[in-house]
Amino acid sequence: MNQIAPIFKKEFFGYFRSPVGYVILAVFHIVLIGLAIFAGYYESNQASLDTIWTFLPWTFLIFIPATGMRLWSEEKRSGSIELLFTLPIPTVSAVLGKFLAAWAFIGIALALTFSLALTTSYLGNPDWGIIFSGYFGSVLMAAAYLSISSVCSAMTKNQVIAFVISVLICVLVTLFGSQILLTIFENIASPGLLDFLGNFSFLNHFQTMTRGLIELSAVSFFVVLTIAFLGINVIVLEN
Amino acid sequence: MVFVDNIVKDYGDLRAVDGVSFEVKKGDILGFLGPNGAGKSTTMKMIAGYLSPTAGTASVAGFDVQKDPMEAKRRIGYLPESSPAYPEMTVAEFLTYVAETRGYRTQDEIHDRLANVIIKCHLQTVQNQAIETLSKGYRQRVGVAQAILHDPPVLILDEPTDGLDPNQKHEVRNLIKTMAEEKAIILSTHILEEVEAICNRIIVIDQGKVRVNETPEEFKTRLPGSSIDEIFREITNSKAYA
Numbered sequence: 001m002n003q004i005a006p007i008f009k010k011e012f013f014g015y016f017r018s019p020v021g022y023v024i025l026a027v028f029h030i031v032l033i034g035l036a037i038f039a040g041y042y043e044s045n046q047a048s049l050d051t052i053w054t055f056l057p058w059t060f061l062i063f064i065p066a067t068g069m070r071l072w073s074e075e076k077r078s079g080s081i082e083l084l085f086t087l088p089i090p091t092v093s094a095v096l097g098k099f100l101a102a103w104a105f106i107g108i109a110l111a112l113t114f115s116l117a118l119t120t121s122y123l124g125n126p127d128w129g130i131i132f133s134g135y136f137g138s139v140l141m142a143a144a145y146l147s148i149s150s151v152c153s154a155m156t157k158n159q160v161i162a163f164v165i166s167v168l169i170c171v172l173v174t175l176f177g178s179q180i181l182l183t184i185f186e187n188i189a190s191p192g193l194l195d196f197l198g199n200f201s202f203l204n205h206f207q208t209m210t211r212g213l214i215e216l217s218a219v220s221f222f223v224v225l226t227i228a229f230l231g232i233n234v235i236v237l238e239n
Numbered sequence: 240m241v242f243v244d245n246i247v248k249d250y251g252d253l254r255a256v257d258g259v260s261f262e263v264k265k266g267d268i269l270g271f272l273g274p275n276g277a278g279k280s281t282t283m284k285m286i287a288g289y290l291s292p293t294a295g296t297a298s299v300a301g302f303d304v305q306k307d308p309m310e311a312k313r314r315i316g317y318l319p320e321s322s323p324a325y326p327e328m329t330v331a332e333f334l335t336y337v338a339e340t341r342g343y344r345t346q347d348e349i350h351d352r353l354a355n356v357i358i359k360c361h362l363q364t365v366q367n368q369a370i371e372t373l374s375k376g377y378r379q380r381v382g383v384a385q386a387i388l389h390d391p392p393v394l395i396l397d398e399p400t401d402g403l404d405p406n407q408k409h410e411v412r413n414l415i416k417t418m419a420e421e422k423a424i425i426l427s428t429h430i431l432e433e434v435e436a437i438c439n440r441i442i443v444i445d446q447g448k449v450r451v452n453e454t455p456e457e458f459k460t461r462l463p464g465s466s467i468d469e470i471f472r473e474i475t476n477s478k479a480y481a
Binding site for chain 1 (some may be wrong): 284287288289309312313315317319321323324325326327328336337339340341342385
């Protein structure tokens with residue numbers, strides 16, 4: 001387990017060794033805040049971050065696969081994976097080190113959006129409990145999206161393929177519970193099946209937290225999903 | 240120090256390595272020869288613990304590379320073919336990363352190890368340069384530096400002098416020779432004179448099988464009067480067309 005630290009360090013600072021990390025952070029920030037303001041952050045006259053939470057899953061859909069796509073495919077393409085796995089590093093430590101580094105990077109991106117929370121508290125009197133439970137939910141949801149991206153990245157040496165496939169999977173798991181999917185399938189699938197699929201929806205679980213409810217079911221959903229995908233990640237690499 | 244027993248590697252229907260066995264003792268420099276695709280790199284990758292063998296075993300300093308991979312890997316310094324590294328890292332950053340994964344954690348220890356290999360591999364002038372900006376020769380030396388950083392008892396070097404100019408080749412060979420006393424070294428190469436210059440044992444591998452396992456002197460008596468090049472061609476060609 002003490003082999004996680006060197007991997008984390010290398011991977012985390014790796015985001016800032018090239019302009020890529022800064023570009024991803026800037027684009028994420030501008031897009032998310034832009035969407036929130038465009039969607040009526042000021043007009044709604046509410047001291048809340050609801051407009052951010054509405055768009056966060058959709059922004060994550062692109063941002064997190066972009067963050068996670070390089071984790072493994074880059075090592076495979078350049079051949080450095082051979083070096084990595086001939087160093088005395090257990091696969092689990094390598095997977096966790098990389099995952100935590102990318103998660104911390106996403107954490108920075110989320111922390112930057114806190115500027116809007118500060119604006120909100122300047123303009124009004126927001127409920128900080130709801131804001132923090134929203135952030136807590138965002139961090140958990142990010143972990144789940146990221147674990148999916150990490151698996152996709154481990155399956156190919158092509159970053160673009162890793163990106164596209166993980167966006168597709170992320171779109172699917174997000175849409176599971178959305179109105180869009182329900183309208184498409186309401187005539188085909190039984191309501192029972194749709195309800196069942198809704199249980200796996202990122203949107204549903206995330207939305208409860210943006211309303212200030214930290215439910216055990218939502219937390220465990222994201223945590224279990226993340227652990228499961230990281231487990232798959234280890235298996236994919238070891239084969 | 241290194242035991243390889245009847246090791247086999249299949250890629251689907253293709254048998255890349257077909258029952259290779261040999262032993263390397265402390266003080267030995269084993270030269271691994273063979274045409275491209277003969278199974279040299281695959282065999283080295285299996286000993287280094289990157290690929291798992293289909294059958295057979297390999298052990299390093301008494302540790303089975305399959306059953307006890309972490310202990311075996313700690314005792315190996317491995318230079319992969321074409322020496323991959325992380326292009327955007329500087330030489331010092333990269334070596335620090337390797338030192339940390341090798342278990343050196345205090346600043347002093349890391350600094351010590353780095354200073355040692357940077358001098359040995361003549362990297363002083365480029366230590367703060369990004370690896371992607373380095374020439375092939377420097378990159379190769381960074382790869383060697385990374386492999387010898389923790390002073391391992393076993394060194395596995397896949398074409399260590401590939402891409403170096405004649406002076407650099409000479410230097411790397413000298414470096415390998417000076418380390419040989421304390422270590423068991425396996426190196427693969429296409430340069431046959433290199434084997435003559437530094438190895439005390441030759442293994443010729445062709446189509447996944449060991450064709451020759453003897454000292455350079457014995458090897459040369461196979462066809463008296465001819466060069467190692469000619470003997471190599473003789474051995475690897477006759478089998479291919481037999």
